[in-house]
Amino acid sequence: MPQNVPLSIEKELLQQIAGGDEAAFGRLFSLVVPVLQRSVLKLVASEEGMQEVIQETFIRVWLNRDKLPELDKPVHWLFRVASNESLTYLRKKALQKRHLNVYAGGGGEKSAEEEQASALMTLKETSLLVQQAVNRLPPQRQLIYRMSRNEGLKNSEIAEKLGVTDSHVRNTLVMALQSIREYLAAAGKVVPLMALFFKNF
Amino acid sequence: MITQETAYTLIEKQFSAELTDAEKADLDEWMLDDANRSAFIDKVSDLMLSASEYQAYDAAYWQPVLNSVLEADRTTAQLQALPYRKRMLLPWMAAAAALLLLLWGTFYFTRQQKQPDTAGIQLIKDVAPGHTGAVLTLADGRTVALDSLPNGVVATDNGAEIRMDGKGLVYNNKGTAATAYNIISTPVGRQFMLTLPDGSKVWLNSASSLRYPVAFTGKERRVQVTGEVFFEVAADAARPFRVETERYGVLEVLGTAFNINVYADEKHGATTLIAGAVRVNSGRQQLVLQPGQQAQVSATQAIQLNANANLAQVTAWKDGVFNFANQPLEVVMRQLARWYDIEIVYEGHVPDIEFFGEMGKNLTLQQVLHVLEQTGVKFKMEETNKLVVMP
Numbered sequence: 001m002p003q004n005v006p007l008s009i010e011k012e013l014l015q016q017i018a019g020g021d022e023a024a025f026g027r028l029f030s031l032v033v034p035v036l037q038r039s040v041l042k043l044v045a046s047e048e049g050m051q052e053v054i055q056e057t058f059i060r061v062w063l064n065r066d067k068l069p070e071l072d073k074p075v076h077w078l079f080r081v082a083s084n085e086s087l088t089y090l091r092k093k094a095l096q097k098r099h100l101n102v103y104a105g106g107g108g109e110k111s112a113e114e115e116q117a118s119a120l121m122t123l124k125e126t127s128l129l130v131q132q133a134v135n136r137l138p139p140q141r142q143l144i145y146r147m148s149r150n151e152g153l154k155n156s157e158i159a160e161k162l163g164v165t166d167s168h169v170r171n172t173l174v175m176a177l178q179s180i181r182e183y184l185a186a187a188g189k190v191v192p193l194m195a196l197f198f199k200n201f
Numbered sequence: 202m203i204t205q206e207t208a209y210t211l212i213e214k215q216f217s218a219e220l221t222d223a224e225k226a227d228l229d230e231w232m233l234d235d236a237n238r239s240a241f242i243d244k245v246s247d248l249m250l251s252a253s254e255y256q257a258y259d260a261a262y263w264q265p266v267l268n269s270v271l272e273a274d275r276t277t278a279q280l281q282a283l284p285y286r287k288r289m290l291l292p293w294m295a296a297a298a299a300l301l302l303l304l305w306g307t308f309y310f311t312r313q314q315k316q317p318d319t320a321g322i323q324l325i326k327d328v329a330p331g332h333t334g335a336v337l338t339l340a341d342g343r344t345v346a347l348d349s350l351p352n353g354v355v356a357t358d359n360g361a362e363i364r365m366d367g368k369g370l371v372y373n374n375k376g377t378a379a380t381a382y383n384i385i386s387t388p389v390g391r392q393f394m395l396t397l398p399d400g401s402k403v404w405l406n407s408a409s410s411l412r413y414p415v416a417f418t419g420k421e422r423r424v425q426v427t428g429e430v431f432f433e434v435a436a437d438a439a440r441p442f443r444v445e446t447e448r449y450g451v452l453e454v455l456g457t458a459f460n461i462n463v464y465a466d467e468k469h470g471a472t473t474l475i476a477g478a479v480r481v482n483s484g485r486q487q488l489v490l491q492p493g494q495q496a497q498v499s500a501t502q503a504i505q506l507n508a509n510a511n512l513a514q515v516t517a518w519k520d521g522v523f524n525f526a527n528q529p530l531e532v533v534m535r536q537l538a539r540w541y542d543i544e545i546v547y548e549g550h551v552p553d554i555e556f557f558g559e560m561g562k563n564l565t566l567q568q569v570l571h572v573l574e575q576t577g578v579k580f581k582m583e584e585t586n587k588l589v590v591m592p
Contacts, residue, residue, distance in 0.1 A: 004250065004251045004252065004253045005249070005250055005251075005252060005253070005255075006255060022271055025271070026267060029263070029267050029270075030258045030260070030263070033258060033263055034255050034256050034257060034258045035252075035255055036249065037256050038252065038254040038255075038256055039216070039248065039249040039252045039254075040249075042215065042216045042217075043212075043215060043216065043245065045215075045219075051266055054266060055266050055269060055270060058266075058267070058270045059270050059273050062270055062271065062273070062274070063273075063274065075250070076246065076250065079246040079249045079250055080242055080246045082246070082249065083241065083242040083245035083246040083249065084238075084242050086245060087232060087238060087241050087242065087245070090229075090232055091232055091233055094229035094232065094233055095233070097229070126273060127269075127272065127273040127274075130273050130274045131274075131513065134274065135511065135512050135513045136493065136509075138492070139458075139475060139476035139492050140476075149274055149275050150275050180274070
């Protein structure tokens with residue numbers, strides 16, 4: 001597959017992200033967004049839509065962080081995820097347009113406020129589903145996940161507090177992410193991203 | 202339906218020019234067919250990879266998006282309120298309206314930090330939120346107010362030394378055989394945490410109480426509760442822990458963390474298990490709960506199982522948050538009454554509204570009502586602490 005975009009992603013960065021490093025994730029975000037932004041904007045033809053697609057794309061990336069170091073071609077995978085989120089957005093728009101035509105007799109462009117509100121809702125939906133998923137984790141797994149994400153503790157700090165090993169904490173976090181992804185998939189919010197991993201490369 | 206080839210041509214065109222309405226309609230139809238998802242992804246990711254346009258990274262523009270992404274899997278969002286009204290005209294319209302509220306609510310709170318109120322409900326006198334505090338009743342009936350005591354010993358009772366330690370009250374047992382009972386109670390507008398003589402930790406919501414011995418000397422550890430209390434019971438297999446309630450029977454605790462809500466003005470008593478195991482015995486029925494389950498005991502001692510309790514919601518109060526997810530107006534108003542020490546009066550019918558979202562318990566009453574008003578309910582403060590709710 002051709003690649004013109006000036007982007008390469010170091011394995012080390014992906015490993016840092018897999019360890020839950022938010023700053024490393026921020027660096028990935030700032031590397032990828034500049035090469036993705038224009039394409040997504042052209043495809044979805046609205047700035048709010050572009051923001052929403054990029055936001056949803058990176059939520060997927062973040063929720064798959066434990067798997068990032070295994071990726072052979074991380075750039076290709078990322079662009080497939082972005083394409084998938086673009087499609088989700090375009091389908092949503094297409095369906096809304098149909099409903100507008102049915103109920104309001106056509107016309108009816110949405111205002112900028114509604115556009116922005118819709119982007120917020122998408123995030124809110126995803127984020128609510130993620131929170132429900134976290135709430136359904138078994139108690140110990142939930143506790144460790146919250147200590148990591150809410151309190152920002154390092155794996156070693158969690159291990160010390162709970163009297164377990166570092167690798168137990170690491171494995172628990174991976175299992176927690178797996179459960180969250182399964183919950184989101186079951187809620188129909190995302191196609192399983194594993195399907196995107198092995199396509200064409 | 203257009204062919205994949207035509208669809209690809211249209212997608213390419215979309216990248217360089219604008220599609221006609223007819224072309225858009227064709228492409229929409231093609232995209233809406235699930236069978237075409239992977240064909241779309243193949244084509245679009247190819248086009249994205251071969252694009253050569255680069256736009257410099259605008260950190261200020263993207264920071265909020267990045268923050269939202271990282272917030273998505275943190276589970277204690279503060280100051281987010283998303284109230285919405287049931288029964289709207291069309292589902293998507295309801296959604297759109299709710300979104301605008303969310304947007305407005307978020308905007309309001311961001312702005313709120315800097316500027317005084319200029320719109321919405323104006324209470325004659327705003328009501329400050331509740332805070333930490335309780336009253337301790339010793340075995341001989343003496344009472345100690347625990348609102349703002351410095352750390353240190355606050356009382357001794359039948360051989361037990363009772364201290365404030367920064368987080369709450371702690372019992373240090375110097376060895377006693379006597380069975381003397383203490384009562385800790387929270388007034389309206391207060392919540393409190395204490396550690397029992399066996400090391401069990403207990404959080405009391407407002408308008409609640411707990412009666413317990415200064416030393417657990419028997420074969421069982423027995424306590425009595427009213428209101429809403431969260432327990433983290435210290436493990437001790439030799440001495441089971443029993444929680445007794447006035448109207449909703451007994452809980453036999455086989456271990457660890459659970460929340461019990463037996464407010465007299467709620468419809469039923471509810472025990473929610475976070476971790477460990479609990480047997481609920483209503484006197485008429487028994488049920489062993491698994492973590493994540495909730496037992497609701499009715500006034501007639503019938504037990505109903507909710508297998509998927511919303512744990513975040515049940516325990517939110519303990520972490521200083523109102524969680525209004527799927528709560529009807531009356532339940533929300535009762536929570537506010539207990540925290541802001543107000544009386545709720547309904548003028549006319551009780552509006553049929555469900556709420557959704559979280560708000561910090563550190564907000565003033567006016568700030569909270571401001572957001573709730575966005576559902577269309579009206580509030581009016583009468584005298585000092587009577588809040589009138591109008592549909």
